[in-house]
Amino acid sequence: ILSSSAHSHDEYQKTADWLMSQTKHRPQVAIICGSGLGMLADTLKCQDSFAYSDIPGFPQSTVQGHAGRLVFGELKGKTCVCMQGRSNFPSVHQTTFPIRVFKLLGVETLIVTNAAGSLADGFQPGDIMIIKDHINFPGLVGLNPLCGLNDDKFGPRFPAMSGCYDKGLRCLAAEIAKELGVAGFLQEGVYAMVGGPNFETIAEARLLHRLGVDAVGMSTAPEVVVAAHCGLRVFGLSLITNKVVKSYEDTESVNHEGVLEVGRLRSHSVQQLVTELVGRMEINNNDNINKSV
Numbered sequence: 001i002l003s004s005s006a007h008s009h010d011e012y013q014k015t016a017d018w019l020m021s022q023t024k025h026r027p028q029v030a031i032i033c034g035s036g037l038g039m040l041a042d043t044l045k046c047q048d049s050f051a052y053s054d055i056p057g058f059p060q061s062t063v064q065g066h067a068g069r070l071v072f073g074e075l076k077g078k079t080c081v082c083m084q085g086r087s088n089f090p091s092v093h094q095t096t097f098p099i100r101v102f103k104l105l106g107v108e109t110l111i112v113t114n115a116a117g118s119l120a121d122g123f124q125p126g127d128i129m130i131i132k133d134h135i136n137f138p139g140l141v142g143l144n145p146l147c148g149l150n151d152d153k154f155g156p157r158f159p160a161m162s163g164c165y166d167k168g169l170r171c172l173a174a175e176i177a178k179e180l181g182v183a184g185f186l187q188e189g190v191y192a193m194v195g196g197p198n199f200e201t202i203a204e205a206r207l208l209h210r211l212g213v214d215a216v217g218m219s220t221a222p223e224v225v226v227a228a229h230c231g232l233r234v235f236g237l238s239l240i241t242n243k244v245v246k247s248y249e250d251t252e253s254v255n256h257e258g259v260l261e262v263g264r265l266r267s268h269s270v271q272q273l274v275t276e277l278v279g280r281m282e283i284n285n286n287d288n289i290n291k292s293v
């Protein structure tokens, strides 16, 4: 775990340089689209898009329902780069490789979205949860993307994680949700990442519930850790696609097709919320490419 699969600074830089040689876009905002939420990338204007397999050094998408494309373009007057798909299961270092590439491209804000199962009693499938905080279970036991030698050019050895989900953006998103008429199914809560790829046993679900977890998934936390480490502002949304089964009497069970289906049904609202948020967030001048790196 410790240093075997960490990337060198040059590897991130090579990928960033290649992308900058292929597109004129210099993104301010990076958006990661979770399961069933990839349509957001299709709404970018003046697109340049690249299959992950064509980008030197880039991890491949391994999750069904994730397209595996990096899309650059304009959204509400801001320059964005959108990941249409994640590679959840190779290694935490590979999964988070794009985040440092984004930093080198000049990105200052990261928006992460995911599909998640709910544990909180009041949450329903179709609810949108603003992520207030996370529990990074793999990270707590050493599967942390910051393991290995620290690259001081990106950030400090021991970065703080309190406040890693920006409060200003969370408030702005809640205001926008009211204006869009989607406040009725907006929630805020704690996301927990588990290793997966299996869904939870009932005993695991009960444990997570007792620990105060509101929603559970298999992604996001490592991306946010790496983003916070290199000083990116972060906003996160979970789309609640299912209730996690907590009772032995319950005959329902979760499956990935159902997750994708709820994603598609609510994708329009998630898209609207993210689009308005990007339009209204304040961004510093985009003259900071390689600023602190």
Ligand SMILES: O=P(O)(O)O[C@H]1O[C@H](CO)[C@@H](O)[C@H]1O
Residues within 6 Å of the ligand: 033, 034, 035, 036, 063, 086, 088, 113, 114, 115, 116, 217, 218, 219, 220, 255, 256, 259
């Ligand atoms: O987190 P995203 O990429 O939305 O995907 C979620 O959906 C998949 C399970 O259906 C898991 O990979 C889980 O993490």
Ligand SMILES: Nc1nc2[nH]cnc2c(=O)[nH]1
Residues within 6 Å of the ligand: 115, 116, 117, 118, 194, 196, 198, 199, 200, 216, 217, 218, 241, 242, 243, 244, 254, 259
């Ligand atoms: N671990 C986990 N990931 C999910 N992604 C979407 N739903 C779920 C779920 O119930 N559990």
